[in-house]
Amino acid sequence: MNTKVLFLVACLSTSFLGFSQRGVRIGYVDMEYILENVEEYREASEQLNAKAAKWKQEIELKQSTIEQMKKDLMAEKVLLTDELIAEREEEIQILEKEMLDYQQDRFGPQGDLVLQKQLLIQPIQDQVFNEVQKIGANKRYDFIFDKSADVVMLYSEKRHDISDLVLREIARTRKVSKSNKDKKLKNRLEEFQAEEAEADQEISEALQERQQKAADAKDTKKKAAEEKRAEALRLREERKKAYEERRKKLLEEREAKRKAKLEERKKDQEKEKDSTNQ
Structure with a gap:
């Protein structure tokens, strides 16, 4: 050559x-x-x-x-x-x-x-x-x-x-x-556009998947927070109820003691009165 x-x-x-x-x-x-x-x-x-x-x-x-x-x-x-x-x-x-x-x-x-x-x-x-x-x-x-x-x-x-x-x-x-050069260039352009579209689709799908995961995570977090809040409210209500029950019981006990003392005092007064009359 x-x-x-x-x-x-x-x-x-x-x-x-x-x-x-x-x-x-x-x-x-x-x-x-x-x-x-x-x-x-x-x-x-x-x-x-x-x-x-x-x-x-x-x-x-x-x-x-x-x-x-x-x-x-x-x-x-x-x-x-x-x-x-x-x-x-x-x-x-x-x-x-x-x-x-x-x-x-x-x-x-x-x-x-x-x-x-x-x-x-x-x-x-x-x-x-x-x-x-x-x-x-x-x-x-x-x-x-x-x-x-x-x-x-x-x-x-x-x-x-x-x-x-x-x-x-x-x-x-x-x-x-007709000239194949233009066809080849067009075909290559179409292939490139198809590749770009496919890449965009993959990116879009990945983005959607990421957004979906983020939304799911947010929903899960929100649900967990709501459940935690509901549990806190339930515990508060239970504590409040228990407190009310203890308070009621205590008041009842105090009232019973007061009545018992009054009854005892009344009996003592009656005894004193009887002894004076004799």
Whole structure:
């Protein structure tokens, strides 16, 4: 990659000398961005990804079957003859080889996934190349680069991006969707807003829970205070009642003693009177 960059810098430096009088027009295209917006490619890519997921599941199932066979063999090994053990091990090896071959056929460098991706991309890449040639000639560009290629672009001005221009030309023959960049930004904004709403909801629920706990604690405290007050009033009434009863009893006792003294004094007076009369 460094060699490519140095070669590119050398070419540009040489070319700039030739174009120094009129200025150099440079543009670039973002192939990934273009592919994302070609609906034909995106739909086919989604179908291919679904196929790849199915292939992966099949490989995982094969792997699981082999692992189970190995476990079964280990568990039954003491009960089997050497001949049967060898047969089972050979069967496992065959299945392992079949699984690895299948994995290579599907996901290897020359596998179905790579080849089908290339088949999807190649026609669009060819069309992009043709459109870039036309745009370059008509708009008098000196250089047009592919941003997603091996050439490292350390910085690029948006005004040099002609990807949307290429998409408009492609749209003459293929169905092209609206820019996914705005959709992604909108989706990210919606996700952020949803996350914020969820966070607000959690905070609100936590606040409500805290407020409810505080209200419950307040009610409990108030109820305890009321119960304590009621108990104090009850005890006061009981003490008051006991005091009244003791006071009443004391008064009754005093009254009884007073009457007894009066009665005794009366009897003494009567005795004195009788003795005087005699």
